[in-house]
Amino acid sequence: MLSSLKFLLFFSLIFAxxxxxxxxxEEEKKMSVRLGYILKDIPYVVKRDLQLGFDFVTDxxxxxxxxxxxxxxxxDEKKLIxxxxxxxxxxxxxxxxxxAKYYDxxxxxxxxTYLSSTNxxxxxxxxxxxxxxxxxxxxxxxxxVVMQEDECNAIMYADMTSIKYFNVRYxxxxxxxxxxxxxxxxxxxxxKQADIAFVxxxxxxxxxxxxxxxxxxxxxxxxxxxxxTYGIETYxxxxxxxxxxxxxxxxxxxxxxxxxxxxxxxxxxxMRSQVQPQELRAYIKxxxxxxxxxxxxxxxxx
Amino acid sequence: MIxxxxxxxxxxxxxxxxxxxxxxxxxxGYFVLKEQEKSILEVMRTQALTIAKSIELVxxxxxxGNDQSFLVEHNLNVLEKSPIIEFIVVSQNDxxxxxxxxxxxxxLDHLSAEAKALEKDGEEDSIxxxxxxxxxxxxxxxxxxxxxxxxxxxxxxxxxxLDVLDxxxxxxxxxxxxxxxxxxxxxxxxxFFVTKQIVNPIIALSHATKEMTRGELExxxxxxxxxxxxxxxxxxxxxxxxLSKIQNELKNTNAMLEEKVALRTRELEEINKTLDHRVQVxxxxxxxxxxxxxxxxxxxxxxxxxxxxxxxxRQPLNALALLLQNISIAYETGRMDxxxxxxxxxxxxxxTNTMSTTIDDFRNFFKPNxxxxxxxxxxxxxxxxxxxxxxxxxxxxxxxxxxKPDLKIYGFANEFTQVIINIxxxxxxxxxxxxxxxxxxxxxxxxxxxxxxxxxxxxAGGIDxxxxxKIFDPYFTTKDQGKGTGIGLYMSxxxxxxxxxxxxxxxxxxxxxxxxxAIEKNDxxxxxxxxxxxxx
Numbered sequence: 001m002l003s004s005l006k007f008l009l010f011f012s013l014i015f016a017x018x019x020x021x022x023x024x025x026e027e028e029k030k031m032s033v034r035l036g037y038i039l040k041d042i043p044y045v046v047k048r049d050l051q052l053g054f055d056f057v058t059d060x061x062x063x064x065x066x067x068x069x070x071x072x073x074x075x076d077e078k079k080l081i082x083x084x085x086x087x088x089x090x091x092x093x094x095x096x097x098x099x100a101k102y103y104d105x106x107x108x109x110x111x112x113t114y115l116s117s118t119n120x121x122x123x124x125x126x127x128x129x130x131x132x133x134x135x136x137x138x139x140x141x142x143x144x145v146v147m148q149e150d151e152c153n154a155i156m157y158a159d160m161t162s163i164k165y166f167n168v169r170y171x172x173x174x175x176x177x178x179x180x181x182x183x184x185x186x187x188x189x190x191x192k193q194a195d196i197a198f199v200x201x202x203x204x205x206x207x208x209x210x211x212x213x214x215x216x217x218x219x220x221x222x223x224x225x226x227x228x229t230y231g232i233e234t235y236x237x238x239x240x241x242x243x244x245x246x247x248x249x250x251x252x253x254x255x256x257x258x259x260x261x262x263x264x265x266x267x268x269x270x271m272r273s274q275v276q277p278q279e280l281r282a283y284i285k286x287x288x289x290x291x292x293x294x295x296x297x298x299x300x301x302x
Numbered sequence: 303m304i305x306x307x308x309x310x311x312x313x314x315x316x317x318x319x320x321x322x323x324x325x326x327x328x329x330x331g332y333f334v335l336k337e338q339e340k341s342i343l344e345v346m347r348t349q350a351l352t353i354a355k356s357i358e359l360v361x362x363x364x365x366x367g368n369d370q371s372f373l374v375e376h377n378l379n380v381l382e383k384s385p386i387i388e389f390i391v392v393s394q395n396d397x398x399x400x401x402x403x404x405x406x407x408x409x410l411d412h413l414s415a416e417a418k419a420l421e422k423d424g425e426e427d428s429i430x431x432x433x434x435x436x437x438x439x440x441x442x443x444x445x446x447x448x449x450x451x452x453x454x455x456x457x458x459x460x461x462x463x464l465d466v467l468d469x470x471x472x473x474x475x476x477x478x479x480x481x482x483x484x485x486x487x488x489x490x491x492x493x494f495f496v497t498k499q500i501v502n503p504i505i506a507l508s509h510a511t512k513e514m515t516r517g518e519l520e521x522x523x524x525x526x527x528x529x530x531x532x533x534x535x536x537x538x539x540x541x542x543x544x545l546s547k548i549q550n551e552l553k554n555t556n557a558m559l560e561e562k563v564a565l566r567t568r569e570l571e572e573i574n575k576t577l578d579h580r581v582q583v584x585x586x587x588x589x590x591x592x593x594x595x596x597x598x599x600x601x602x603x604x605x606x607x608x609x610x611x612x613x614x615x616r617q618p619l620n621a622l623a624l625l626l627q628n629i630s631i632a633y634e635t636g637r638m639d640x641x642x643x644x645x646x647x648x649x650x651x652x653x654t655n656t657m658s659t660t661i662d663d664f665r666n667f668f669k670p671n672x673x674x675x676x677x678x679x680x681x682x683x684x685x686x687x688x689x690x691x692x693x694x695x696x697x698x699x700x701x702x703x704x705x706k707p708d709l710k711i712y713g714f715a716n717e718f719t720q721v722i723i724n725i726x727x728x729x730x731x732x733x734x735x736x737x738x739x740x741x742x743x744x745x746x747x748x749x750x751x752x753x754x755x756x757x758x759x760x761x762a763g764g765i766d767x768x769x770x771x772k773i774f775d776p777y778f779t780t781k782d783q784g785k786g787t788g789i790g791l792y793m794s795x796x797x798x799x800x801x802x803x804x805x806x807x808x809x810x811x812x813x814x815x816x817x818x819x820a821i822e823k824n825d826x827x828x829x830x831x832x833x834x835x836x837x838x
Contacts, residue, residue: 183378187371204768211407 011120031067036089038077040150041098041231046268053267077102084236085109093233097152099280100287110277111237112244114251115230118268123226126157129189137221138165141173143195146185147176154161154198156290157224163199163297178223183207190217228283312505316497323489331482335474340468346442346462353380353387354425354446354458361652365392365448365455370400372824377402388441388467389434391417391459399456403436412436413459414494420445421457433459440464503531507538519546592796595776595789600788607723613692614660618653625649641700663689677715679747679756680705686722687745694726696739706745709754711800711821721806724790725758725817731781732762749823751831753804756819762809773808 042050054071065101074080081102084092092106130140145152155170162170170176174196179185182199186207189197201223206212235247235289251272254260281288340469364372381404391413393399399410410435412418414433420426423444432438442462448455478662501721506523513521521542525535563754573580625646632638662684680703687694687701726743733741744759765780772778774795779788798806804821825832 074396181375184375187374191370193369193371208407215407 033091034069034070034089035072036080036084036092037071037073038080038094038098039073039075040077041093041095042073043231043268049266049268053263056092056249056263056266081106084164087236087238089236091233091235096228096230096232096280096284097153097156097287099232100284103281103284103288103297107277107280110234110280111239112273113232113234113277113280114273115275115283116233116269116272117230118270122228122230122235124153124225124229126154126224127201127204128157128161128221128223129186129197129199129204130219131189131192131195131217137161140196140221143174144177145170145174145196145198146177146179146188146194147198148180148185151182153227153229154182154200156287157295158198160290161222163293165175169294184192184216186218190214192217198219198273209290225286227286230283232280234277241260312497312501315501317491319493319497320490323493324486327482327485331478333477337473338478339471341472341583342467345468347444350427350444350460350462351385351425351446352608354444354459356380357390357392357458358446358448360656361392362450364451365394370398372403373400374407376405381694386462386807388432388438388461388463389459390461391434392456393421393459394456395454397456403434417443417445418461420459420695421447423447429464434461442467500531503527504534506534507535510538510542514542514545519549590830595793598789601812607689608687610693611660613696614689616692618657620717622650622653625653674713675715676710677718678711679709679711679754680707682711682715682719683745683747683756686719686726690723690726690730694730694743697730699730699733699743702742705745706747706749709747709749710827711754711802712824712827713804713821714797717797717801720793721819722758724794728790729758729760729762729815733760736762749831751819751823753822754827756821757813757816759814759816761813763814765808765815767810770808774806 040071046053057069072080072083077094077098080092081094083089085105129139130137145158147158157173158170158176162168162173163283166173177188177194182197182203183206185194185197185199186192186204190207190211205221235244239247251274254264275283308655316564343675357377361373361376363369364376377392377400381387381390381402385404387404389401389403391399391410391467393410393413399413401408401410413421416430417433420428420443428443429440430443432441441464444460444462446458446460448457489746510521510523519542522539523535524530527535534755558755565732629646632642683703683705687703691701729743735745738761740761742761744757745758746755746757748755769778769780773780774791775788776792777788778792795806798804798819802821806817806819808815808817810816
């Protein structure tokens with residue numbers, strides 16, 4: 001999930017290096033690129049260095065190669081997706097869970113697309129942590145839950161668990177508290193400020209390594225199936241082929257130049273790979289199923 | 303090698319200044335380092351205080367609300383951003399403590415005694431061994447109290463890695479060392495040039511003086527300096543010029559002197575060639591002068607003798623005059639008969655014989671001796687006294703004689719008599735001048751194994767000590783002008799010492815002057831004296 005919006009960096013890199021070629025070929029024509037980011041889809045660790053990364057792009061590359069970069073960050077995901085559809089944005093960065101919500105709409109507009117991640121761990125599991133007194137999930141009905149805010153994967157897991165055991169949506173049966181990061185959620189569980197925590201499995205492993213006494217007070221109740229947590233960076237399919245070619249070349253240069261590596265480090269991007277838009281269905285299958293499930297649950301409720 | 307260096311002024315000055323500089327820099331460096339260490343510790347303390355206040359500020363709500371998860375998370379973030387922090391402990395009074403380390407944290411039931419001891423009234427710091435991990439070394443340990451609304455909530459303990467402090471020290475030491483080395487090099491170079499500036503003129507002066515000692519007085523030094531060294535150089539130049547001038551003058555003078563010496567040498571050589579002749583001439587001249595003196599002395603003596611003859615003749619002449627009167631009276635009275643005439647004739651002849659004898663005596667005195675002979679001292683003195691008796695009697699001078707009989711002297715009798723006359727006349731004149739109540743002259747003769755002695759002692763009071771050493775000098779006299787010639791005693795000493803091989807000397811006795819004539823005996827006299835003494 002953290003890697004989902006590495007596209008910011010990625011995009012910056014592309015344009016930075018694209019400018020090298022574009023500047024040479026079209027010195028007189030100033031290229032304009034509009035970037036769109038959904039706020040909640042920007043990982044927490046990236047948000048902290050977002051300004052630094054953007055300054056890096058504009059100072060090092062945009063000015064140097066005469067590129068005008070415009071950044072659009074908005075909480076309203078639907079608004080940004082509409083802008084992308086209407087070609088008011090050349091670029092859109094979002095998470096897989098968001099893509100899954102709007103896949104039917106977006107798939108027809110997506111062109112050149114990357115998957116990005118903060119590390120090489122391509123799939124992620126989520127765990128349900130509870131008190132050590134009880135090991136059964138169904139005993140936590142009405143208990144206080146803590147999760148990272150805007151963590152769609154944890155929410156999806158909590159929702160599906162609630163539906164599975166209590167046959168109600170999570171927010172209807174649990175007292176939910178959102179925190180900034182999963183570590184905080186685990187700590188709240190440890191210090192008995194919450195009864196249940198839904199967090200990524202790797203966060204739980206990290207917490208245990210930092211304090212082995214964790215397991216004395218915290219019980220792992222369940223673990224979710226593995227799901228992909230890539231970030232999606234996509235260009236509109238109507239971009240001119242020449243610009244796409246430059247982007248491809250720049251993407252290659254990004255891996256090989258010092259400035260490119262520095263930008264990758266700032267934005268905490270561990271890996272990037274190109275993917276065809278139609279191939280994304282396989283990656284977002286659990287999300288699509290979840291969307292289908294809650295849609296079905298809503299229909300039943302009506 | 304070291305001695306060689308320290309014999310050179312340049313090295314003495316250079317190394318002295320350098321050593322002083324190094325010592326000063328070492329002292330300064332030492333105190334600066336100490337101050338820097340304090341400053342680093344102060345910076346560390348300030349940094350710890352800032353972090354503690356930051357934690358307090360951010361975590362105040364969590365602490366009051368007992369949100370330990372926030373405390374752990376926040377302090378983990380603090381540790382992540384501050385690698386120099388080894389651990390943070392949030393210690394709640396009467397509660398649990400949270401130990402947060404880099405990538406590790408735990409709940410502590412209680413703090414170690416060492417850490418707890420630092421929780422006093424306010425912030426404290428110390429360097430102690432990490433109380434939470436025995437495998438780690440010492441840490442800079444800082445404790446900060448947490449108070450909310452006047453209520454003591456607890457404490458923040460922050461442990462800093464000491465290697466940070468050590469690195470700061472090492473960096474500081476390295477910088478100080480580099481600075482010291484840089485400054486040392488710069489100052490050494492500066493000292494080198496300053497020393498050169500100071501010493502070079504002195505060395506130049508030394509070389510110049512060496513050249514001067516070799517006689518190169520024309521040497522001149524160039525100095526544009528206006529300080530004492532410049533003044534010294536100028537003075538040296540002036541001195542060298544002066545010496546050079548003096549040397550030239552000396553050379554000229556020397557040349558002149560050499561010319562003069564050569565001239566004098568030539569003159570001396572000329573003189574030497576005629577020296578023998580001159581000496582002979584001078585000796586002859588001296589002899590002539592001496593003969594003149596002797597002659598003068600004789601004439602003076604003759605004058606004296608004539609006076610004495612006059613005194614001697616006065617009485618017989620009076621007697622003759624009375625005898626002639628008696629003849630006249632006898633004729634008038636008729637008493638002139640044959641017996642009377644015979645008696646008068648006898649008396650007249652006696653008187654004329656006496657007068658004739660007197661003449662003979664004086665004539666004998668002035669008759670020069672042809673050769674040396676033995677003569678009797680007492681007889682010769684008696685004869686002399688006889689010649690002087692009338693004069694002595696006239697002046698009421700009593701002569702006491704104590705003459706040993708049969709004492710003989712080998713020499714010229716007349717010259718001996720002349721000496722006695724001179725001494726007696728001087729005694730008479732002194733007695734007359736000093737007007738003694740009873741004038742006496744004592745004449746004594748005696749002998750020992752080697753000498754025959756004749757002493758003449760008067761009672762005229764003696765000779766003034768100031769002139770007693772001069773009375774034998776020629777032409778020296780204490781008598782009034784016209785009365786003395788100053789040659790009597792000179793000739794007397796010359797006669798005794800040169801012609802009779804004796805000695806004449808004088809000294810003052812209590813009553814007057816004592817003249818002593820010591821005549822060396824010949825071998826026969828000496829043996830005779832010894833024999834007679836043995837017989838006795």
